[in-house]
Amino acid sequence: MGWWRYYTPKPAREVKGGIKAQSRRGAFASSWWGQRWIRVLDSFDIGERLNRGRTYARKGQVMDIGIEKGAVRATVQGSRSHPYEVEVRFRPLSRAQWYQIAKALGGRFISLARLLAGEMPEDIEDVFESAKLSLFPHRLRDLETDCSCPDWSNPCKHTAAVFYLLAEEFDRDPFLLFKLRGLAREELFELLGYSPAAAPALPKPDRIGVAEPVPEEPLLEPSAFWGGEELPGDLFGEVPLPEVTAALPKRLGGFPFWRGKAPFLEALEPFYLKAAPLGLDVFLGLTKAPAEEASAPVKPVKQPSKSAKTLKGKSPPTRRQPKKSVPKKKSRRKTRSK
Template identity: 50%
Template sequence: MNDRFFPTGKPRAVQGGIKARSSRGAIAQTWWGERFIAVLERAGIGGRLQRGKTYARKGQVISMEVTAGRVDAVVQGSRPKPYRVRIGAPAFGKAEWAAVESELAGSAWYLARLLAGEMPADIEEVFSKVGLSLFPKGPQELSMDCTCPDWGVPCKHVAAAIYLLAESFDDDPFRILAWRGRTREDLLAKLTIASGGGAPAGAGAAAPESPDVPLADLLDSYFTLQGALPGPSPAAAVGILVQAPDVDVTVRGQALTALLAPAYRDLAD
């Protein structure tokens, strides 16, 4: 697309826009943010993405919202009315997420990292194991739309939103999973249940009324165990580490809590 068909103008200044933190070089800093940008750049649209860097750094993106399967952004260009941008990606269905959660729940390592708000470096392998890709494999898996007159894809407005989306992944890696259809709260709740750490059946429900029987008639069975006691939960054991105060200790580059997680899992077993 040749930009001469659409005379370029200086974008209108935005007060309080979303502005990229970096002033030069790469915008994404974590492996998952870089991974998202790298997927797109390797697909041959890196040059177009560069056009959005200036917009991202100038704060031309007014707002951005991430929901299951789509990102909606408002970007201010040179015209008075801001442009509306949409970036779509397939969200995984219930059965697909159930397969992922089953794999994640079976590993104390993944549980500890996710419960600590961290994205395990090899989490992509979990998705691959069940036939899924955490990140879009390329632009062919994305739908990118903008209300601007430039029919090049992506235009600089979409590109700016993509860069800020990658940076938002830096801030909150769970946003990647939310984009694919599972919020942080839902994922952690389902992982806890899948790993055996959920509330027992009937928890929270009102207890059935007992017949009015004199205590003297119940003495023979009063101290008898009325049901099986719940066993130790691996997820709950790992959760103890997460709830403990932060300990700024690393061993060979790994957090102490991550190294202790397998031991806590063995204790629960």
């Protein structure tokens, strides 16, 4: 972890724009696999460092985090001026071991269907155990952790903060658990024989029927769509507002590694509350869309004239140029010859 055996803890420096956990209190994960990850961390008996890492994750002390095959690398701001570099390495599974897992999954159709739908089946650990393997680490030594901080403890609070952010990221994308064990989502589907690229193309349907003539008069004037005119009242029927605000973002889940002060859905919901009724009124032609600021003509900036006054109300001093003396031309007098 570091090169110093003794370390006196100090308060961490505040980070602007750090990655903050979506959970501000209580439980840290919502899915069963995210909660399983938290229980694995608790079983390591890390102690108070795990609690301090939870505080770090909620305060936004993690500045950057990247997930790749078999490893997680992050930058965490501590009490010193320079942030610490954290690395967590998972023990990857071999290709032959993944073949065993794919073979075991092939006979569990319900689990396979849930996995293809983007959910982690609850019996996935039984699948790994049938191949004498484990998806989650059983012991702390199954994870190799490293941090550039001077704390001699392993793992330290900076590494624990990364652990907690991983729990929320597992909620959003359960396939990251497979990626950290050495197999990406696309590779898993190919191993199971469900690769989208390998799927046969659907045959084109035959055209059956007689072409109908286009009516002379259009059913709806195009200007009513582009001009914002009022549409017929019975065209769409009754269009109620959705009962659940921001239903689509709530279904998709939180934003990955959100950096805002408020949780992602709480920050997004007020905009949906304003946009939903306005968009419906614009669609029905009851009101016009607000003009965009970018479409407004830009007024040219007037350049100050030479006689413009300064801030003090006085004209800027000018230097008078000396007048050039123009030599007089000698007049030529005509003389009469005697």
